[in-house]
Amino acid sequence: MSESQLINNPDTVSEATINRLSLYSRLLSALETEGITVVSSRELSSRSHFTATQIRRDLACFGQFGKRGIGYEVSTLKRAVNEILGVHIRRKVALVGVGNLGSALLGYRVLYAHNFEIVTAFDSDPQKWNQVINNVVVQDPSRLPQIVRSEQIEIGIIAVPPHAAQRTLDLLVSAGIRAILNFSPTRLVVSRHIKLRNVDLSIELEGLSYFLQHEPINAHKKHDSRCK
Amino acid sequence: MSESQLINNPDTVSEATINRLSLYSRLLSALETEGITVVSSRELSSRSHFTATQIRRDLACFGQFGKRGIGYEVSTLKRAVNEILGVHIRRKVALVGVGNLGSALLGYRVLYAHNFEIVTAFDSDPQKWNQVINNVVVQDPSRLPQIVRSEQIEIGIIAVPPHAAQRTLDLLVSAGIRAILNFSPTRLVVSRHIKLRNVDLSIELEGLSYFLQHEPINAHKKHDSRCK
DNA sequence: TAGATTGTTAATCGATTAACAATC
DNA sequence: TAGATTGTTAATCGATTAACAATC
Numbered sequence: 319m320s321e322s323q324l325i326n327n328p329d330t331v332s333e334a335t336i337n338r339l340s341l342y343s344r345l346l347s348a349l350e351t352e353g354i355t356v357v358s359s360r361e362l363s364s365r366s367h368f369t370a371t372q373i374r375r376d377l378a379c380f381g382q383f384g385k386r387g388i389g390y391e392v393s394t395l396k397r398a399v400n401e402i403l404g405v406h407i408r409r410k411v412a413l414v415g416v417g418n419l420g421s422a423l424l425g426y427r428v429l430y431a432h433n434f435e436i437v438t439a440f441d442s443d444p445q446k447w448n449q450v451i452n453n454v455v456v457q458d459p460s461r462l463p464q465i466v467r468s469e470q471i472e473i474g475i476i477a478v479p480p481h482a483a484q485r486t487l488d489l490l491v492s493a494g495i496r497a498i499l500n501f502s503p504t505r506l507v508v509s510r511h512i513k514l515r516n517v518d519l520s521i522e523l524e525g526l527s528y529f530l531q532h533e534p535i536n537a538h539k540k541h542d543s544r545c546k
Numbered sequence: 547m548s549e550s551q552l553i554n555n556p557d558t559v560s561e562a563t564i565n566r567l568s569l570y571s572r573l574l575s576a577l578e579t580e581g582i583t584v585v586s587s588r589e590l591s592s593r594s595h596f597t598a599t600q601i602r603r604d605l606a607c608f609g610q611f612g613k614r615g616i617g618y619e620v621s622t623l624k625r626a627v628n629e630i631l632g633v634h635i636r637r638k639v640a641l642v643g644v645g646n647l648g649s650a651l652l653g654y655r656v657l658y659a660h661n662f663e664i665v666t667a668f669d670s671d672p673q674k675w676n677q678v679i680n681n682v683v684v685q686d687p688s689r690l691p692q693i694v695r696s697e698q699i700e701i702g703i704i705a706v707p708p709h710a711a712q713r714t715l716d717l718l719v720s721a722g723i724r725a726i727l728n729f730s731p732t733r734l735v736v737s738r739h740i741k742l743r744n745v746d747l748s749i750e751l752e753g754l755s756y757f758l759q760h761e762p763i764n765a766h767k768k769h770d771s772r773c774k
Numbered sequence: 775t776a777g778a779t780t781g782t783t784a785a786t787c788g789a790t791t792a793a794c795a796a797t798c
Numbered sequence: 799t800a801g802a803t804t805g806t807t808a809a810t811c812g813a814t815t816a817a818c819a820a821t822c
Contacts, residue, residue: 404759
């Protein structure tokens, strides 16, 4: 199966659509496990919180995967979605920062199950060098450029303290890494040709706090308001 | 300082705006540290990747905080934003699932610095009961409802394996928790009156994988395309 | 063929940006 | 007063939803 049927230029596909593709992939895996071989967008919709139209439109960004009057072949669509996401290939990941969060990521099986593999870890603390955590050896960050190249690592994860985050990002980029996941609660500056995603736990918790602050217990009513 | 000047019904404020408020709060803290006392939306814009209009509009959802011709008083605006987010109050958090990720969260200082405190942890594995991790005692989940009530815990974090996530959510909700952060890669079903946010690392990494798959190295060009 | 469902165009909705009157 | 900057209305942009012709 090749990507020859791809019609779209991915530059123009929204991040929201890409995120939904990940969920479609999981949904299709679940259907496959259940032994369901053909599925309509309506059925996919009923098993998720997406509308049938939205699912069809998202897929239409990348080609024509269904049969009118019939629906989608589950295994074919799943393979296509995984290829669109590029998750049919195992991706090698470098972790920088082996503190609490970093060590946890080394043992986080879900990532491995989704075809990502943390193959090296780095920490600026010399006491951690050569420690082995979940089969991964912690290295001196000065060795990062060489190891990234020799191991063909494509993705970097930043799990260092806030003050070291920008420096770490620059190090990863100069080593040729083009896709980076940042866990530090810092807005980093990066060239447009590099993909940076942020996971910011403080923002998530503060969003929950906002809800607690404003949503009275047992509130069910709706008002109108000046602010959309 | 009270919330008396709040004009808006928060039901209608978008999640995007709320997330930006967290970043405005940080920005204002940094300005305060620098000794800057008054700031314009233009200056805030230049120190972030938000437009001045967007900042003014976000704030306008909640009242009038600036002086025309002058700008915003940094400390006043910071306090107002923190009250809007409800982060002026310390919030107690219960963690469920003390595996790799859960243990890491117990030691994650950034949360404490943002006024969140994990006061108890639960795990279904009896071998972990009564273990103390970062001053927090791991408990039997059957004690959760009682402890949530006695400790006045408002927020729950789900860090259990995927198959236990829905059950954990239901347990938290039945104990009276209304705001929940879910780390399991599972889409959970929840009543409309409960706020659930998901942190899904697989989706983030798959978004990076998509970029690697589609963005050729050194690609700078733009095409037009059928898909917006 | 009749019924079902896709792929896509047109309509709607919501969020962002531009513009500007109000006012410090 | 003149210059600056807010708060807000109107215009634009982008994403979602509805509708339907194409077609299995």
